[in-house]
Amino acid sequence: MSIQDRLLEVGTNAADWPGLANREQLIQRERYVARGVSSTVPIFATRGRGAHLEDVDGNVYLDFAAGIGTLAVGHCHPKVVTAVKAQVDNFLHTCFSVAMYPPYIDLARRLTNLVPGSAPKKALFLNSGAEAVENAVKIARAATGRSAVLAFQNSFHGRTLLTMSLTGKVHPYRDGFGPFAPEVFLAPYPYPYRYPGSTEACVDDALARLNHVFRTQVDPRQVAAMIVEPVQGEGGFIVPPPRFLLELRKLCNEHQILFVADEIQTGYGRTGKMFAIEHHGIEPDLLLVGKSIAAGLPLSGVIGRADVMDAPRPGSVGGTYSGNPVACAAALAVLDVFEEEQLLERARAIAQLARPRLEKMQKRFSCIGEVRGLGPMLAIELVKDPTTREPAPEWTTQVLRACHQHGLIILKSGLYDNVVRLHMPFVCTDEDVNQGLNILEHALETIEHTDH
Ligand SMILES: Cc1ncc(COP(=O)(O)O)c(C=O)c1O
Structure with missing residues (x-):
């Protein structure tokens, strides 16, 4: 299968994630790279196209971190x-x-x-x-x-x-x-x-x-x-x-x-x-x-x-x-x-697709205290209890890890480290947006199904 075809798919071998080649690199990183520079996902990139990134183990991800909101036009726009x-x-x-x-x-x-x-x-x-x-x-x-x-x-x-x-x-x-x-x-x-x-x-x-x-x-x-x-x-x-x-x-x-x-x-x-x-x-x-x-x-x-x-x-x-x-x-x-490519219009269309989906998730998961943002700059704030609004930073880390493991690169932020934020590239198709949000929804299910 060509790399272009491969990049059209999203997926990791979740059971074995992040894989042997990533693990080998991680050992080298720990040995030679200062720990002050932290990395959200324990993977090493080899190739990126549009909204997708591939790692050294051949796992392919939808990249909703986009280099911390740097890749509005996606990876390697031609x-x-x-x-x-x-x-x-x-x-x-x-x-x-x-x-x-x-x-x-x-x-x-x-x-x-x-x-x-x-x-x-x-x-x-x-x-x-x-x-x-x-x-x-x-x-x-x-x-x-x-x-x-x-x-x-x-x-x-x-x-x-x-x-x-x-x-x-x-x-x-x-x-x-x-x-x-x-x-x-x-x-x-x-x-x-x-x-x-x-x-x-x-x-x-x-x-x-x-x-x-x-x-x-x-x-x-x-x-x-x-x-x-x-x-x-x-x-x-x-x-x-x-x-x-x-x-x-x-x-x-x-x-x-x-x-x-x-x-x-x-x-x-x-x-x-x-x-x-x-x-x-x-x-x-x-x-x-x-x-x-x-x-x-x-x-x-x-x-x-x-x-x-x-x-x-x-x-x-x-x-x-x-x-x-x-x-x-x-x-x-x-x-x-x-x-x-009228990316501003596309940005607004992405927002119109993503926001209602996040709001629907909020109705389903009590850990989503607030859905907020402007345009496609969207986030959910995770709380232990919607009444007390006690921040849930550990659950946020858990959600992120589940997303990463299942093929979605996503980031957190916030004063209490409990905000999951979306930085989709504007070259994302509707299918990419929905697929990413499906992975996020699935990751939130793991929180709701855990006994706290
Ligand atoms: C609002 C804002 N200002 C400044 C910076 C710093 O940019 P850089 O990391 O390129 O120095 C950032 C980075 O996240 C930012 O979000």
């Missing part, structure tokens, strides 16, 4: 592969700070046109999401002459010192890594499912506590930027009530704080629109992209108001590999694929 190969044949690297190349400019032009906002915009490319966040802070400080940065609890912005300081979750991101960067302040982010009152009260409370931060910890006139995920990703797909984001934009206007939308996870259709802030008509001063933009090649970007972006002096931002030409070529192909 257009991306062709563009990458063409660029590889020309040249691999010059460093944009030495000799420039057209793909960087083309990408900057296309992204500045895509990001919402009427003011003229400019772009800067980096390697990782964390680097985009770091650079946004540098740009905001240079533009405002202010030093403080405001971010939110339960957020995730990266693993470098500054981005870890901006991240609002202790385990595993911050624990043992202090002292943290100064001039960083974290305010509450509304989490309606875990708030004892109404959604409106939840927003009022979060805003009151943010104003309290301004009164007790930092003068808003010292704050350069407010960095916000429009939907918290690693935090468990928390969708804030729209009024919260609109009020943040107003506060930023009032105090001349730059509004920085971290769309590294939400970007490129993950919420059903190209960028999540488009749901609210918000114009950010800076918007951060990463993950999906280059279909797996390391690339991120800061896009924003030209007057703000031009604040740092020449030579003060960038890096050896930042905006690498191969990654830019992949990113241009990704934008073409989004247009040609």
Whole structure:
């Protein structure tokens, strides 16, 4: 059977999973790779196509993790592969700070046109999401002459010192890594499912506590930027009530704080629109992209108001590999694929198929406390008891393992590690979506049938 045919099937030898070749690699990994870099699934990939991934034992999986929401166009989209190969044949690297190349400019032009906002915009490319966040802070400080940065609890912005300081979750991101960067302040982010009152009260409370931060910890006139995920990703797909984001934009206007939308996870259709802030008509001063933009090649970007972006002096931002030409070529192909294959419409269709199925599962399984999300950025929060809402992190691990064993790669997230999240590639067929959700439903059955 050809690999193409094989990849159309999903399946593992569950009884023997993950198999001998994976086990052999695991032994080597344990011996030679630092344990701090953890891996969700104990498998080693050999080949990926579209929504499918094959491992060294020949197990084939539906990949609903998609490189943590990086493969909107799926594994090895032919257009991306062709563009990458063409660029590889020309040249691999010059460093944009030495000799420039057209793909960087083309990408900057296309992204500045895509990001919402009427003011003229400019772009800067980096390697990782964390680097985009770091650079946004540098740009905001240079533009405002202010030093403080405001971010939110339960957020995730990266693993470098500054981005870890901006991240609002202790385990595993911050624990043992202090002292943290100064001039960083974290305010509450509304989490309606875990708030004892109404959604409106939840927003009022979060805003009151943010104003309290301004009164007790930092003068808003010292704050350069407010960095916000429009939907918290690693935090468990928390969708804030729209009024919260609109009020943040107003506060930023009032105090001349730059509004920085971290769309590294939400970007490129993950919420059903190209960028999540488009749901609210918000114009950010800076918007951060990463993950999906280059279909797996390391690339991120800061896009924003030209007057703000031009604040740092020449030579003060960038890096050896930042905006690498191969990654830019992949990113241009990704934008073409989004247009040609109408992936935004497909993203919304996937959401329409998946959400009702998850809601049906919630009726069946009492361990699903909440189904939430925006567009196809969907998740279920698992609880031991729907009344007390006590988080069920162990059951979540159990569900994940059952999914992995039966051919679905899927991730968890959340403050309590009890949220199962879906990151389907938008090239998934309806059949893929249903098949993945069947595996998830089957995995949830194992929880319900266990005596707790
Ligand atoms: C919202 C958000 N910001 C920043 C990052 C950091 O990106 P990277 O891992 O590429 O540094 C992530 C990664 O998950 C993210 O979800």
